[in-house]
Amino acid sequence: MWALRLVQTQLRPRPRPRPRLRRWPLRDAASSFSFSSSSSRPAAGGAVGVQALVFAQHGEPVKVVELKTLEVRPLDTSDVRIKMLAAPVNPADINVIQGTYALLPKLPAVGGNEGVGQVLEVGSEVTRVKPGDLVIPADVGLGTWQTEAVMSEKSLISIPSDIPLLCAATLGVNPCTAYRMLSDFEQLRPGDSIIQNAANSGVGQAVIQIAAALGLRTINVVRDRPDLQKLTDRLKGLGAEHIFTEEAMRRPEMKDFFKNFPRPRLAFNCVGGKSSTELMRHLGHGGTMVTYGGMAKQPVTASVSSFIFKDLKLRGFWLTQWKKDQGPDQFKEMILTLCDFIRRGQLTEPSCSEVPLQDYQAALEASMKPFVSSKQILTM
Ligand SMILES: NC(=O)c1ccc[n+]([C@@H]2O[C@H](COP(=O)([O-])OP(=O)(O)OC[C@H]3O[C@@H](n4cnc5c(N)ncnc54)[C@H](OP(=O)(O)O)[C@@H]3O)[C@@H](O)[C@H]2O)c1
Known part of the structure; x- marks a missing residue:
């Protein structure tokens, strides 16, 4: 525990003149x-x-x-x-x-x-x-x-x-984002686990379904709400293995959970702020967190220890850039792959x-x- 209490550094970008959009x-x-x-x-x-x-x-x-x-x-x-x-x-x-x-x-x-x-x-x-x-x-x-x-x-x-x-x-945005993030950042094998926040977002629902189709295990974080059970049931119906609220992720009992569940190798961050700090806390050694959304409008904050003692990698993904880099043929190929998931009933x-x-x-x-x-x- 001492290591985690070492000086924490906020990785905020230095103030720069706002780039021209x-x-x-x-x-x-x-x-x-x-x-x-x-x-x-x-x-x-x-x-x-x-x-x-x-x-x-x-x-x-x-x-x-x-x-x-x-x-x-x-x-x-x-x-x-x-x-x-x-x-x-x-x-x-x-x-x-x-x-x-x-x-x-x-x-x-x-x-x-x-x-x-x-x-x-x-x-x-x-x-x-x-x-x-x-x-x-x-x-x-x-x-x-x-x-x-x-x-x-x-x-x-x-x-x-x-x-x-x-x-x-x-089809053209969220499932593509989910598919690329599952494919391009870590070499995952069936049985490996991933963790994501905003798991009920459009991207999150596609992640749940594609991950389940690939034999990956998912930890899904959502915000607490009055109809939490209804949401939990729906996400489980899509193939989500575990669903936790943001608050539950912060509880000490999560340590026990990971005694019987593989630490995730990959995290998908749609939110930023405290939520992304929690994802990093639960990532396995050498794991990668991919940030693709910033719904909380808060910066991603990483502890020094997450780099020194866990060697985490922080990456970003933007589908628009991917399409620009890869070209229309690759995009079409991915769309056809996703259509196969849809036909097999693995993606809705x-x-x-x-x-x-x-x-x-x-x-x-x-x-x-x-x-x-x-x-x-x-x-x-
Ligand atoms: N980088 C890329 O290439 C790429 C591609 C696709 C999407 N995105 C981004 O991914 C994000 C999600 O897109 P989507 O179409 O999947 O969204 P969506 O279906 O509209 O869902 C939005 C999600 O954000 C959550 N949310 C909203 N405000 C929040 C907050 N303050 N704190 C925590 N969670 C919050 C919502 O949770 P509640 O249900 O609790 O309200 C919901 O799960 C957006 O930021 C979008 O721009 C990026």
């Missing part, structure tokens, strides 16, 4: 449309008017997002016109609207980075998709919260048509609520409330 390139969501000035005015010149959730300034989502009628830009030779079917509201979408995400679009912009659509029409040079195909975004910032859109062929990938709609709408959509596009205010509000445990999916 990168903007998505011009030919993105905002440039796909002519923006009409009124939410009720039909698109001009007989062009198709589509309904879209637009924000013209950064701020609180319920205040700045509006339902507008937009005119879709004409189809170019390498473009694809799609009817959007369903698109989730993810925390990153909220952060983009708030203006706090690492990549921001040119304003005004259509919200949403993820979703599934069906191809209606393709330009003369399009070869990889055809009318009727289901497609999901390969790029960020396409603006998926709209009824119809024109997007470039290279910004989309097709997915098999037998994938259930809600799985397809939530997260717990979610379908909300019609026009009820977006309710969806935005619910997606920002704690303990909702249900991903809001806008349906078009």
